[in-house]
Amino acid sequence: MLNLYLFQILNGLGLGMIYFLISVGLTIIFGLLNFVNFAHGAFFMLGCYLCYALLAATGQFWLALLAGPLAVAALAWGAEKLLIRRVYHLPHTFHILITVGVALILQESAIMIWGPIGKSIPIPEALQGVVAMGKFAYPKYRLFLIGFSAVIGFLLWLLLERTRFGALVRAGSESTEMVSLLGADIYKLFSLTFALGVGLAGLAGVLSGPIRGAHPFLGPEVLGIAFVVVVIGGMGSFGGALAGGLLIGLVQSLMTTIWPEGASLMIYGAMAAVILWRPYGLFGRA
Template sequence: MDTLLIAEQALNGLQFGVMLFLMAAGLTLVFGIMDLINLAHGSFYMVGAYLTAAFVGVFDHFLLALLAAVALTALVGLAVEWTALRSFYRRDHLDQVLATFGLILFFNELARIIWGPVPIFLNPPAALAGTVNLFGLQYPAIRLAILGVGVAVALLLWLLIARTRVGMLIRAGATNREMVMALGVDVRLLFSLVFALGAGLAGLAGAMAGPVLAVQVGMGEQILILTFVVIVIGGIGSVRGALAGALLVGMVDTLGRATLPALFRLFLDPAAANGAGGAAASMAIYVLMALVLAIRPRGLFPAG
């Protein structure tokens, strides 16, 4: 297989991985600190993408639209936490699953009412519409920008969690929530901040996905399953684990889809090879998860 093609797919895998990290970082904190299974986390990804598309038409400036969409998505997450989920913290996980699944249906229908069922194709900003020459590889500038933003957000999250008082409380809550409550910390406020942060990160991932993927109803569910795989591999409650798991899943999924069909064509006819290779690529991340859990049942970097 061509070396440049492998390099391009590796970069695509990294770009996909940082988007998964933005989703997984918020979700793993919500689950680790609040003990809340939030199936509606993917809906914030969809909301971020739709709001970005809407604000681009208002501001005619992609960066302003992205910032406004992320801020508003965080506020939507805060409103959802206050009105719908706060009473479910001490409820059974099955109740949480049912409630947040209902939120998925609500957000999907709301998006369909506001923006309609037809997918929206969001153009990248003019400065990122072309390609960049990377040692002979013409790579889309928008994908490099997504990769750069993901790395920058990962560094900012590390600074927030490792170097600030709020981060200390977040880490303590992920390790021992009962002790944090016993020390008199305003746990409701901490929960709200963590939930809004997670929603904002998901909205950022959706905003950056808009120029690469179609913005459409239900797009959040497509990435939510992979996000859960990421946090299981990385370790629940661990942002470092979310980063490691996201990069692993992004690389394995992308390179698997690019290389496995070609590998199967060595001993199968092209039609059968494409089918078998595609199926094997879809299974690869779950095989990876099983292998990681067999060796480290709590994930690669569990909290605490």
């Protein structure tokens, strides 16, 4: 029985790290650009499909893990230059509208290329099987998922806290105008940040591919979960995205042993509870 809970806790950590990667991207973009990306889930979905396509074409998971997120980030970089930057000055409604448009285009393109039925993605050969710890065995790929996303999370933290780019992003989140007046190329910073945030969603998509497969209608579901995480953790907060992501991942995973049908439902229950208890989120400011 204890092993079952340990199993679900590890599953929850893996799921939580995926949610963290998605949400931290959303939150970085919002923090600096004050822009809500409703296409975030669609970019995640694209990451899943790129994992499928690159694996099918080359058989190299490591290549998919590198090239998939980069391709998603490159696409986001182009979309930012072409469309997104033209609407920064408009109210949020227009941010939402234009990114809903982008999401629709991505979703329908995915259906045109890969068909309306989802694809399952094989677990890469090197990561198949289980790791035995005494009596307890756990799938190797899921352990890799937890470890790899933890490393990515740490690198991201280093990038944001210890580099000039990170300093600019953090300063820009406080006052875009000041950073711009101090001579930083704010538009370049915007493009890079948008690409980074969306790239993280793409990375999460590639990583979750071998577990959940790829499906054209994943976008809205993932977007909903990212919003829950961000509402819980507080927008624009790295720690909030991590705590919120892990909390939601664990709640969802533990609920599958208690009430399988209601697992997806419970994460929204958790969100409602946090809102009633702390309206600005666990780490948010008013």
